[in-house]
Amino acid sequence: MSVRETVVLTVAGSDPSGGAGVQADLKTATALGVYGASVLTGLTAQNTRRVQEVHPLPAAFVSAQLASVVGDLDVRAVKTGMLGDAAVVAAVAAGLPPSSPLVVDPVVVATSGDRLVPQDAVAAIRALLVPRAAVVTPNAPEARLLTGAADLVEAGRRLVGLGARHALVKGGHVEGGTVTDLLVSAEGVVELSAPRVDTPHTHGTGCTLSAAIAARLALGDDVSTAVDAAREYLRGALLSGAGRQVGAGHGPVDHLWRLR
Ligand SMILES: Nc1ncnc2c1ncn2[C@@H]1O[C@H](COP(=O)(O)OP(=O)(O)O)[C@@H](O)[C@H]1O
Ligand SMILES: Cc1ncc(COP(=O)(O)O)c(N)n1
Secondary structure (H helix, E strand, O other): OOOOOOOOEEEEEEOOOOOHHHHHHHHHHHHHOOEEEEEEEEEEEEEOEEEEEEEEOOOHHEEEEEEHHHHHEEEEEHHHHHHOOOHHHHHHHHHOOOOEEEEOOOOOOOOOOOOOOOOOHHHHHHHHHHHHEEEEEEEEEHHHHHOOOHHHHHHHHHHHOOOOEEEEEEOOOOOOOEEEEEEEEEEEEEEEEEEEOOOOOOOOOHHHHHHHHHHHHHOOOOHHHHOOOOOOOHHHHHHHHOOOOOOOOOEEOOOOHHHO
């Protein structure tokens, strides 16, 4: 008898240095015991220090990749990351499997501070993907950019108002010894706090978190359980990554810590 794999699909950009983007998502899927498929939306030239170049793929080719995967594999959850430009966002929205839970990581700026997508892509994400999201996972600057709200709880409420079932507004960029993520839904706001891990190696935190949420949703968790499990997994990856060296800048989290 053959084993039926649980398939999670990431729709995201390439990070050739291996810490973020599709590379992070596939490592995360593997570490969490699911089968990772990947549709590339764009390429970057980047490393642990900064992003040198961003190169969106043609929207029609993104559609072709999606059709190839969705027409064959039984995709149980999808995560979107860096989406290139507005035409790519529209192609992704049109090609997603209709009934798989969707995690939208509205990637705009890399941890290094470099911009990864143009402004028209942000508007397209708000209009076409946020309304379909089981969870949208902006960091603090992205939450403000998507909603115009300065207050992060208010930003989360606005994302839920746009149709996302949950908004996980991440607090990694808010200074302080405690990092607090806000899980906002129609039921209210849950504060998820943890001590800040003292490390420069935060390359890929957001990608890894959203990929882990999607992996857990694919396995059948509800959103709240998936978010808890993903945060615990990311915490282990930050703690293990703190003691490892890849590159000379902000190194990656250790996606594979649970397999060591
Ligand atoms: N130094 C840290 N210690 C503990 N958790 C962190 C740290 N940096 C980021 N996180 C967590 O990583 C996730 C991604 O956070 P954030 O850095 O805000 O997003 P992004 O990587 O998308 O910019 C969140 O769950 C946040 O709480
Ligand atoms: C291709 C790609 N996608 C996303 C990110 C964001 O990375 P982070 O998870 O550190 O915010 C990145 N640096 N590169």
